[in-house]
Amino acid sequence: MQTKPGLTRRAFLGLAAALTASAALPARVWAMTVQAAQALVDRLVGELYDVINSGTGESRMYNDFEALLGRYADMPIIAQSVLGVDWRRASTAQRSAFIDAFAGYISRKYGSRFRDLIGGRIEVNGARAIRNFFEVTSTAHLQGEAPFQVVWLVSDGSGQPKVFNLIIEGINLRTTEAEEVGAMLDRNRGNLDAMIADLRNAS
Amino acid sequence: MFRVCPTDRFRAVLAIVVLGGLTACGPAVLPGEGVIEDPTEDANRAMYDFNVAVDRALVRPVSQGYGTVVPEPVRNGVRNFSSNLDQPLMVVNDVLQLQFADAFQNTFRFLVNSTFGLAGLLDPATDMGIYAADTDFGETMHVWGVSEGGYVVLPILGPSTSRDTVGLIVDAAMNPTRLAFSTPESDYVTGTNVGDALDTRYRYTNEVDRLYYESVDGYSQARSLYLQNRRYELRGSAQAEYFDPYSDPYSDPYEDPYAN
Numbered sequence: 001m002q003t004k005p006g007l008t009r010r011a012f013l014g015l016a017a018a019l020t021a022s023a024a025l026p027a028r029v030w031a032m033t034v035q036a037a038q039a040l041v042d043r044l045v046g047e048l049y050d051v052i053n054s055g056t057g058e059s060r061m062y063n064d065f066e067a068l069l070g071r072y073a074d075m076p077i078i079a080q081s082v083l084g085v086d087w088r089r090a091s092t093a094q095r096s097a098f099i100d101a102f103a104g105y106i107s108r109k110y111g112s113r114f115r116d117l118i119g120g121r122i123e124v125n126g127a128r129a130i131r132n133f134f135e136v137t138s139t140a141h142l143q144g145e146a147p148f149q150v151v152w153l154v155s156d157g158s159g160q161p162k163v164f165n166l167i168i169e170g171i172n173l174r175t176t177e178a179e180e181v182g183a184m185l186d187r188n189r190g191n192l193d194a195m196i197a198d199l200r201n202a203s
Numbered sequence: 204m205f206r207v208c209p210t211d212r213f214r215a216v217l218a219i220v221v222l223g224g225l226t227a228c229g230p231a232v233l234p235g236e237g238v239i240e241d242p243t244e245d246a247n248r249a250m251y252d253f254n255v256a257v258d259r260a261l262v263r264p265v266s267q268g269y270g271t272v273v274p275e276p277v278r279n280g281v282r283n284f285s286s287n288l289d290q291p292l293m294v295v296n297d298v299l300q301l302q303f304a305d306a307f308q309n310t311f312r313f314l315v316n317s318t319f320g321l322a323g324l325l326d327p328a329t330d331m332g333i334y335a336a337d338t339d340f341g342e343t344m345h346v347w348g349v350s351e352g353g354y355v356v357l358p359i360l361g362p363s364t365s366r367d368t369v370g371l372i373v374d375a376a377m378n379p380t381r382l383a384f385s386t387p388e389s390d391y392v393t394g395t396n397v398g399d400a401l402d403t404r405y406r407y408t409n410e411v412d413r414l415y416y417e418s419v420d421g422y423s424q425a426r427s428l429y430l431q432n433r434r435y436e437l438r439g440s441a442q443a444e445y446f447d448p449y450s451d452p453y454s455d456p457y458e459d460p461y462a463n
Binding site for chain 1 (some may be wrong): 236237279329334335409410413417418419420423424427428431432433434435436438443445446447448449450
């Protein structure tokens with residue numbers, strides 16, 4: 001057990017839930033606003049372009065993406081939801097190893113795709129609240145292609161506003177990577193450590 | 204003078220009534236996120252392996268040759284020409300779905316590109332911000348209430364569903380530009396379609412290579428990508444259902460992922 005000073009996240013969430021339950025409030029108490037969610041994605045897109053246009057080498061760029069993910073994406077919750085039921089049987093060490101390996105894998109895989117954004121732009125269109133989180137909608141304009149929709153799901157469930165899913169033309173990162181990680185686990189006959197080792201080498 | 208005889212008028216009224224009836228019940232219900240219906244998985248996997256083998260031996264090398272040898276402006280011309288010829292078919296499907304705004308958009312696009320775009324070789328409509336409102340008979344059937352059916356892998360053409368396979372056949376049979384050409388012109392049209400397909404394979408070399416040759420289970424990855432994207436297209440402006448990992452049924456409520 002770990003003790004935290006002051007109001008812990010769990011206590012805060014409990015408090016928020018209690019407040020929501022009280023009839024006096026029409027909906028949930030928003031710890032963050034729609035504007036904050038949109039501003040987060042605006043900053044993320046800006047920094048993404050800084051990395052893409054920096055003109056640095058490939059491996060350096062992937063490291064930059066990984067740092068960017070660390071700041072803007074809720075990697076622990078993404079990793080947990082990608083692993084699904086298997087998260088429950090993973091040890092604490094395996095969980096942190098998986099989060100780390102998964103962040104590197106995502107940076108390499110999606111980083112190579114982000115390079116297609118050179119010469120294009122992403123326009124953030126708007127945001128709205130859905131249940132306990134926010135949907136920020138943007139449009140990617142790439143050279144020689146019809147514009148397409150990119151949706152960012154943002155939540156402050158971690159205590160800070162962070163992105164927890166990315167949906168490009170309906171293709172969502174969590175569902176797609178849950179399939180891929182599931183297949184890697186199957187190939188290793190359910191061995192988590194072997195799967196994590198594979199993930200570190202996957203591009 | 205344009206004269207409409209009574210039977211024509213009767214047919215027109217009948218057509219509107221029938222389409223009204225077909226679309227009245229609303230579109231089919233889309234399966235939830237991650238729901239996959241794949242009753243013929245063994246046959247599909249065999250066809251997927253066949254398609255990957257054809258890609259390795261033929262499609263990939265030919266597309267690399269096409270992309271390297273043929274200059275980009277020519278490839279773009281072929282692509283524009285080929286997709287411009289698909290626009291009338293989209294208009295037909297838009298009308299069958301009673302999507303008149305899309306029908307107008309696709310018609311206008313076809314007229315602009317066929318004239319100012321030099322018979323479709325150029326794409327001035329896109330520069331004007333008029334994009335194709337992509338559709339097909341599979342979508343028309345969806346609008347009429349036909350559900351997705353099972354996942355199907357077609358030879359060469361790749362991922363589809365049982366409904367969309369029927370859609371492909373109907374589209375091929377009723378394509379107005381197909382019906383307008385006879386041999387040898389129709390063969391040239393087929394040629395541009397093949398060129399367009401090779402160009403697509405070339406432009407997405409990295410993505411397709413990753414899927415076919417690097418993914419752990421390319422079959423299920425392709426299936427997932429196809430179904431997610433297809434359902435997104437059919438969903439239109441309707442709200443997607445999002446999974447909220449912060450209320451994940453798999454996570455232990457007493458286990459804090461941030462405690463690591």
